Amino acid sequence: MKSLAVQSKDDTKISNIKLMNIDEPVISDDEILIKVHAVGLNPVDYKLVEQHNKAWNYPHILGLDAAGEIIKVGTNSKNLKIGQRVFFHSDLSKDGVFAEYAKAKYNTVAHIPDNVTYEEAASILCSGLTAYQAIYRKVSLSGKKNILIHAGAGGVGTIAIQLAKIAGLTVITTVSEFKKDIVKSLGADYVIDYHNENVTDRINEITNGDGVDIIINDIGNPEEDLARLAYNGALICILETPDLTNYNLSSKGQSVSSLNLGGVHQSNYQNQLNDLSVMAEALAKLISENKLDPVITKRIKFKDIPKGLEELINHKTIGKIVATI
Numbered sequence: 001m002k003s004l005a006v007q008s009k010d011d012t013k014i015s016n017i018k019l020m021n022i023d024e025p026v027i028s029d030d031e032i033l034i035k036v037h038a039v040g041l042n043p044v045d046y047k048l049v050e051q052h053n054k055a056w057n058y059p060h061i062l063g064l065d066a067a068g069e070i071i072k073v074g075t076n077s078k079n080l081k082i083g084q085r086v087f088f089h090s091d092l093s094k095d096g097v098f099a100e101y102a103k104a105k106y107n108t109v110a111h112i113p114d115n116v117t118y119e120e121a122a123s124i125l126c127s128g129l130t131a132y133q134a135i136y137r138k139v140s141l142s143g144k145k146n147i148l149i150h151a152g153a154g155g156v157g158t159i160a161i162q163l164a165k166i167a168g169l170t171v172i173t174t175v176s177e178f179k180k181d182i183v184k185s186l187g188a189d190y191v192i193d194y195h196n197e198n199v200t201d202r203i204n205e206i207t208n209g210d211g212v213d214i215i216i217n218d219i220g221n222p223e224e225d226l227a228r229l230a231y232n233g234a235l236i237c238i239l240e241t242p243d244l245t246n247y248n249l250s251s252k253g254q255s256v257s258s259l260n261l262g263g264v265h266q267s268n269y270q271n272q273l274n275d276l277s278v279m280a281e282a283l284a285k286l287i288s289e290n291k292l293d294p295v296i297t298k299r300i301k302f303k304d305i306p307k308g309l310e311e312l313i314n315h316k317t318i319g320k321i322v323a324t325i
């Protein structure tokens with residue numbers, strides 16, 4: 001089958017990604033095989049090219065987010081049937097989804113509603129699930145008033161802004177100047193141009209010095225966010241967690257949590273693996289009800305995926321890039 005892959009452990013540049021002919025995956029009793037129709041592009045795709053996972057065999061097929069049609073089901077894949085439209089976020093330690101066919105564990109797979117396209121479904125996996133998990137799994141929203149979402153125009157940010165508005169929160173977001181309009185159109189209440197404004201000063205101004213209740217940090221330097229947290233505030237770290245050596249979290253009842261979406265595949269904890277499917281179906285339902293815009297700003301051909309990954313590296317993108325097969 002046609003696949004985008006790296007050939008050896010020395011292939012650590014986007015230019016090393018090659019279109020190859022690789023055997024179709026063979027499924028186990030717990031897996032299903034799909035004919036891939038659309039895939040989503042994410043920063044993790046280029047990060048994995050730069051730093052391969054130790055468990056990979058070569059050639060290794062790239063890509064984590066896929067939507068397609070079931071063409072084979074393992075004997076344990078009880079409620080799934082050939083012909084159903086499904087989508088899933090796959091395991092980064094295994095062969096990926098930038099291919100004509102891909103396999104998935106049956107309990108991580110979610111159904112695509114009839115009025116949601118394969119492209120829309122593929123676009124809300126890694127980034128959408130991360131935004132969903134941050135807002136609906138990592139913190140209690142009760143008693144919370146506002147949220148700071150960094151990188152509001154990115155894949156995670158565009159979905160997080162909309163979910164936070166649905167949850168009734170006041171949204172403050174940080175972006176580059178040219179990305180201001182899109183985050184305003186998604187409902188952001190306060191937009192900070194982080195290149196030209198002091199983010200902490202602006203937060204103090206907006207919150208009258210109280211700080212924010214929830215912060216989603218998907219940009220790094222989480223220590224800077226500690227000073228922006230309100231009493232009982234919660235910091236959700238999507239990249240690294242802060243060094244707390246010189247910071248007393250308990251003096252203001254604050255909390256810090258880490259989010260590692262795909263790591264659940266390596267944990268093999270079935271309850272949390274199932275939750276990938278539960279969260280994906282919740283996001284797809286919001287799209288089908290016109291309550292969530294997946295913010296697909298670019299649709300590309302399969303062979304152009306490496307170019308799309310270059311755009312992600314250069315921070316040129318807004319929302320999501322999807323590729324169709």
Ligand SMILES: NC(=O)c1ccc[n+]([C@@H]2O[C@H](COP(=O)([O-])OP(=O)(O)OC[C@H]3O[C@@H](n4cnc5c(N)ncnc54)[C@H](OP(=O)(O)O)[C@@H]3O)[C@@H](O)[C@H]2O)c1
Pocket residue numbers: 042043044126127130150151152153154155156157174175176179194218219238239259260261262312315316317319
């Ligand atoms: N832990 C996990 O499970 C998990 C899951 C999903 C994503 N992630 C990670 O989360 C990050 C965001 O993912 P994504 O899909 O949203 O990426 P994305 O679509 O590429 O968006 C990232 C955006 O962040 C902005 N940015 C960079 N530095 C910033 C700063 N200091 N302040 C504000 N904005 C800044 C850039 O836009 P500007 O032009 O405005 O600078 C960039 O386009 C990536 O590093 C990704 O790997 C982790």
